[in-house]
Amino acid sequence: MTGMNENPLDLLPEVLLAASAVLGLLLGAWLPRRRQWLTGALAGAACTAGIVAAAMAATKPVETAFGESFALDTLTATSRIVILGATLLVLALAMPRLYADPRETEFYVLLQLASAGALMMAGSQDLLLLAAGYLLASVPAYALAGFRKDGPGTEAALKFYVVGALLGVLMLVGVTVLLAAGRATAYPMLRTELAEAPAGLVAVGTLALLAGILFKAGGVPGHFWVPDAVQGSSAPVAAFLTTIPKIGALAAFYRLAAVPLADADLPWADLVAVLSVASMTLGNLAAFFQQDVKRLLAYSTISQVGYLLLPVAVAGRTDLDQEAFLYYLAGYALTNLGAFAVVCALPAAHTIDDYRGLARTQPALLASLVVCLLGLVGTPPTAVFLGKLEAFSAAFDGGYAWLVVVAAVNTVASLFYYLRWIAPAFLSHGAVGDPGTRSRSAAVVAYAAAIGSVLLGLLGGAVLDMLGGPLAR
């Protein structure tokens, strides 16, 4: 256990992002409209610098910062790199679209603040900091969801906000109850205290706390906002909402499972397993007959949360869980963003029918889409395949073979709706849909994400080796 460490440089990636957000806000106030993109560039630079800082921090030994409230370990380092990398991709998707928009700066500022919130959630080792991270990740995201100020956007933001506010309050209740039960909010303390606390109190507190985490992760039962918010908001925002807060929330979930709740007298693993089954099954079933591609992807991300919860369920019970979880997280982020990048690249195409015959008009874009969607299914040699393999192995090894079988069945079910999208796009007979004009920059992001997802899968060995470090305790 380290002493009081209050070196702000430990939080360099978070600080960089927040500072660039504030600086961007000031800059945006006097920059001419056609120069506002500079604030976006600043955000990109902050993300890049943050990735470098996180990578350098990852080589240092595990420690905690600010009185044990923030963990500096492999989990934090990996989440930082993935979150910042994902933010960069979202910036690349959004910037050409927003060029000379009256509220261009505001978008980048909100984006950075929400990402900073996700970073806080991923690293926090204290329930109060977790709650603060939740708020920071949520409030800018509400504004982002309604950024277009049109009907669907407003509805999306409103629904997102109402669900988020309700579950956020519930989460604070959970923090309070756990504080009452464990007489602390710091994880290392809670770990020992909760083991002796009354089981009923711990159960109630944990469930309430999970409400907020599952809301951010977009997992059942906190998933109600996902399809509407994703469909109603613009495509880059949708890409953001389904990726970045999820990473922060799931990393927090994993840390909760591995540290404070590991020894509590609670059927914790069974609870996570049930949540996992519910997420993947409901997400898949609801995605089956969606026509709107954003809505389809929204449900697909709900089901992906289910698979991501497999290693969480067996956290600490096997030596495969952390590597599997982090690798899957990275693979999911890249692949999901790739799929959304294709949606961004064809701004006028909203339904599956609009993609009909894409093989003839945009073969490279279709290839990226195929790689990303089949990647989400878990077709080798993409990153998600290896992530799934590791997650399945971890759950199997941790004694949850039935969960693996359910996940495998769900994977097959998911194939159905992904193919419903791919097949008409690939087939050339029949009327060709109208995908509209193509956004070149978004297409480049899509190609990069698709190639990256295959490369990450092929080079998985080297990456997996880096993900095995211990957690801060």
Place this chain on the structure above:
Amino acid sequence: MLTAIVLLPTAMAALLLCVPRSAPRTLFLTAWVATAAAELVLTVIVWAGYRADGGMQYETKARWIPSAGISYHVGVDGLSLPLVAVTCVLFLACAAYAWRETRRPREFAALFLFLQTTCLGLFVALDLILFFVFFDLSIVAMYFIIAGWGHKDAARAALKFFLYTFIGSLALLLGFIGLYLAADPHTFDIVELTDANPLAGRGTYGGLVLLAVAVGLAVKTPTVPFHTWLPPAHTDAPAAGSAILAGVLLKMGTYGFLRIAMPVLPDAWRDYALVFVVVGVVSVLYGALVALAQTDFKRMVAYTSVNHMGYIILAIGAAGAVGAGQEEARRLAITGSVFQMVSHGLLTGALFLLSGVLYERGRTYEMSAYSGVAGRAPVFAALAGVAAFASLGLPGFSGFIAEFQILTGSLGPEPVATGLAVLGILLTAGLFLRALQQVFLGPLRLPVAAPGTDRPFPDIRVHEGLAIVPLLALGVVLGLAPRFVLDVIEPASRTVLELLAR
């Protein structure tokens, strides 16, 4: 060497996709044929350097994902080498057959080249995950071939094919994970797993893993009751696609049994051998009976695949029968099953290409739409006749050698089942003869003139002949002089039995 054989087609496919679509059609097709021919030459070189009793050869092992126990490990032995060879032959035949393909030839050639990589990769893979990667990618490639170039209900058939075989592949993956976790240290390497026999004496665990692996492979094979994806996929796929699907992809299942299930799970295999015998016999009889009921030529051929694959399952089940003690017979059964894979690949490949010829001229597979075709197209009729007789197992053809070995080998350990399976040969003989008679003999009657043909029902064209004749010729060569293949297979089948007897 093997790595080059595996990766060359995909490299070529990537190259073709970089060439603009507007390039002349023949460029893509020539490149395809040239690559397929080069693959065959490379395989012949490998075969020439292969020592029949040397076990695993041309091995390469490289670290890939060491922390997950995954490595890039390839090699060939007597089980895989004949299948690698037959794969190359069939792909070359399909490349020749597709010479007149006009619908998006660039993508067609690229997909087939990619598919060739996955097939060859699977047969040389010595790591479970590598095996799985190729297994899954072959499904993806075949899905696009069926969906993009098939006819009628192609999209639906392709979806059905994909979903079914993907379920199978996930069951297989679960089994592989079970094996991985059972081994100490954890590994996916087939050779290490075979040596370790990790599930020895763990009855229930072994049984469950075998169940998962067997379901996965049985869907791909396909055996009754997992065969329902096969008829639509075959019927609606383009002719070259059907030929590869039946000739190569189905072998992935049966090869998996011999390569993975039997050597790695010997205890469980011996315990449940009877299940495979029963499934095999049911597949033989059911496949033949349903084929007999078909009026659609291609569908009929598709169902005979269920029948022919059933013999293989019967043989490998009989080889695991406990207390039989008839070493010689069981070895004959294993050898016969590998020989059947080779023979079926050649003959069914030829039959599907022939049915493609039929469809191209008449735009239907319905046998009642044709009559007396022999008069109009004698060469076509002769080739179809040869293929049908070879497929029903007439002496002098490879099918006879294979079925003779399987039935002789299985008769000792499993007399009743084998007795029933012999009826299958009778049924296939009946259905092929009936089909030949209906389509080729009698007064001339053709479907209403197909659009695009200048005269109704021209005889076999050069490129079609170049594709089909070598397949049938090889069938005859293997039927008359099978030794050079059997010499390669026999040591390997002895090894399989030794591993099974542990």
